[in-house]
Amino acid sequence: MAYLQQYEIYLTLGALAIALICIIFTAIAVASAAGWKRKMKRWTSIHSSADLEEVYARTLKQVDQLRQEVAQVQSDMQELREQVRRKISTAKIVRYNAFADTGSDLSFSVALLDDYADGVVISSIYGRDESRTYAKPVASGTSSYTLTEEEQTVIHGESMTAPVKRSTRV
Numbered sequence: 001m002a003y004l005q006q007y008e009i010y011l012t013l014g015a016l017a018i019a020l021i022c023i024i025f026t027a028i029a030v031a032s033a034a035g036w037k038r039k040m041k042r043w044t045s046i047h048s049s050a051d052l053e054e055v056y057a058r059t060l061k062q063v064d065q066l067r068q069e070v071a072q073v074q075s076d077m078q079e080l081r082e083q084v085r086r087k088i089s090t091a092k093i094v095r096y097n098a099f100a101d102t103g104s105d106l107s108f109s110v111a112l113l114d115d116y117a118d119g120v121v122i123s124s125i126y127g128r129d130e131s132r133t134y135a136k137p138v139a140s141g142t143s144s145y146t147l148t149e150e151e152q153t154v155i156h157g158e159s160m161t162a163p164v165k166r167s168t169r170v
Helices: 002-006 008-046 052-085 149-155
Strands: 090-096 107-113 119-126 131-138
Touching: 090 149, 107 149, 119 149
Parallel strands: none
Antiparallel strands: 090 107, 107 119, 119 131
């Protein structure tokens, strides 16, 4: 007994150290258990029985449905792209002086075309006494009607370098 009394302080400190280590391990175990509890709660929120095979099968089914929906959306987008190409993309206009005796560029030609150069070209010829407006259908950049130089210029998107001066009257 005397032998133990001599080491009593060391034994007490050792027991305290072991108890402190046990308390630390217990705290770590409780925190880890809380983490696992949260994970299990998440799994059970996916499905009440948390059957992993069933969850996996349902997930695969949902992925297949999403793939089908993505394919449908891509198909719809392609159709929309084609429809957009068939809409008027940009209105082009050329103004010019149709007659030598008029003062400014009051005549014009407007091309309303889609991406395939289909649409209509509208021309307005301004004269001192009267103005006339013409509309001609355009298919693939050409028309079944005779096109003036200005109409051809506006259809093909070229810029006119010099104003056109004409001496004809309407």
